[in-house]
Amino acid sequence: MRSNVNNSIALTHLVSNKRQTFIASLGVTVGIALYIFSNSIVVGVNSFTTANMFKTIPHLRIHKEDKLSAPIRKETKAHAYLISNPKITTLDKTINNPYGLAEKVRQFPFVLNVAPQVDVDLFYVSGVTQINGMASGISVVEADAMFKIQETMLTGNIQQLSTDLNGIIIGRGVAEKLNLRLGDNISILSALGVNKILQVIGVFATDNKAVDDTKSYINIKTAQQLIKKEPNSITDINVQLANPDSSAFYAAQLQPVTDYMVEDWKVAHADQLAQSKLMGTMTPMIAYSILLVAAFGIYNIINMIISQKMNDIAILQATGFNSRNILQIFLVESLVMGIIGTFLGVLIGGALVSIAKGIYVGPPVGYFPIDYDRSIFISAIFFGLFVSLFAGYFPARKAAKMDPVDIFRD
Amino acid sequence: MRKEQILATKNVGKFFYNPIQFEVLKDISFEVSKGEFLTIIGKSGSGKSTLLYCLSTMDTDYSGELYIDNELVSGKSKNQLAKIRNKSIGFVFQFHYLLPEFTCLKNVMIPALKLGKYTYQEIEESAYQKLKILGIQDQALKNASKLSGGQQQRVAIARALINDPAIIMGDEPTGNLDSKNTAIVFDIFKQLAQEYGQSIIAVTHDTDFAKASDRTVEMMDGKIIKDQNNIKL
Secondary structure, eight states, X not given: OHHHHHHHHHHHXXXXXXXXXXXXXXXXXXXHHHHHHHHHHHHHHHHHHHHHHTXXXXXXXXXXXXXXXXXXXXXXXXXXEEEOOOOBOOOOOOBSSHHHHHHHHHTSTTEEEEEEEEEEEEEEEETTEEEEEEEEEEOHHHHHHHHOHHHHEEEEOGGGGGTOTTEEEEEHHHHHHTTOOTTOEEEEEETTSOEEEXXXXXXXXXXXXXXXXXXXXXXXXXXXXXXXXXXXXXSEEEEEESOGGGHHHHHHHHGGGOSSEEEEHHHHTHHHHHHHHHHHHHHHHHHHHHHHHHHHHHHHHHHHHHHHTHHHHHHHHHTTOOHHHHHHHHHHHHHHHHXXXXXXXXXHHHHHHHHHHTOEEETTTEEOOOOOOHHHHHHHHHHHHHHHHHHHHHHHHHHHHOOHHHHHHO | OOOOEEEEEEEEEEEEOSSSOEEEEEEEEEEEETTOEEEEEEOTTSSHHHHHHHHTTSOOOOEEEEEETTEEOTTOOHHHHHHHHHHHEEEEETTOOOOTTSBHHHHHHHHHHHHTOSOHHHHHHHHHHHHHHXXXXXXXXXXXXXXXXXXXXXXXXXXXXXXXXSEEXXXXXXXXXXXXXXXXXXXXXXXXXXXXXOEEEEEOSOHHHHHXXXXXXXXXXXXXXXXXXXXXX
């Protein structure tokens, strides 16, 4: 009953000054709409770049880490000898029992896909021209499920690689530099000196020049031959996660299963992560500043309402309203402004995102990289309401502390 | 027969410190009985309004003691005082001080809604009744700002009556009214005191108004210089 009176007074104030209410709310609307829009861009761009990145990079990579030789120590009573000549002692990079390990990893509920892989450093040779590069020996079904290789193929079919031991799928840059087309032969020379002539059965383009200029896909068995290893030798086990954002956490969960190194993409590609982090900080900052301006708008208007209503406040106090009631009246007013403003802001922000989503910006990006994210809308609503309450609090407190006698005497 | 006391002060004193230290109330002690129509008169600066605000519990910055309904109210917290005002004191001011965005009816209802003792319907009904007593029930649903000065003042009185307070205080309640409306307000006060046993304490400049009341207290320089009973026996 008691709070009803306060609320009904607050609402009457708001309704009888519709224009004022609307303008104060509009400040919040603009702030919230821009907050949603700019954060959606951050989410869109981030998901675009990570999606692009995950075309070639696995979420987790299990591989054998290089070990350094331990120094030789010998202690006598008089002297201690230390012979140190640090050298990599890992001569064989293959993983022991790779398919057993892959099976174990696949049992984890957060693992979507496991793809064994053999990487080979090699040269693409055409006459006197040599291009430095890297071939990934893949088992086609798993690798395509993980990296969506088929989606990047300009010509050819990835499935052909699963049966064709002499086939190779090369990057667009390699194809251009060596003037190769579908069906042409290419000579490759692995770092271990194995020479092979393979047939180009496909060309892919990831729009990442560094990848397209060096990388190729070959059958995993061909790769094993190129590193002079027996069949079933695997150098890398790639793992795809349901939620790549928490890769470090999952890497830690997988590590106890194996002695080999479980490396998450955030460690392997910290530079990319830093870039998206920077953007994720900068853009919302702009939105926060706009919200701050909106807060000043509400502060000003509540302040104005209060100075217009000094007499009303005094009479309310005289008739038995205490300072908490007065505080509540004006907090409710600013909260209602915040609710109206936030509601409109969410509508407008959502509309802006959906409009931007439909704008075609051309390849390689395609449509404008912007994405709905529920958490943005939730935090926008939270901020809108919080900012309005915060902005209303100071003038409301001033009103609550006012001495009615001062007003009646003047 | 000794009448029951409703309000009393003991040695109330007050200083103003701005712009200079100035003793505005000096050692004021008096009592008001139930159903008494009291007027306070005095020249400007005599301290009569200041005294009224001390009595109203809105001004707490005084020395001495104030009793309302035999209960010491000096030193109580602001929230407690707000409750006392809500329940036991009705106010009528010179400049009406209605809430302009609300209808007359709502203006009258607000203190009762605040008290929260009755349901909304009961309060609405009793607000209509108060407006009827004051002869302005036909204006009930108009916005307060649309009424004439005399009508507004009557709405303000209706609001002061809504919680059936023991005391009604007025600061120049007729100061802004013509003689016809002044007479109406006076008759209402008289009626309230006689028929409903409510005490009236009104500060006024109007000597005719004061003379017609039950008792007149005259102040000068912060002291009561005359306290006379106007009722002819």
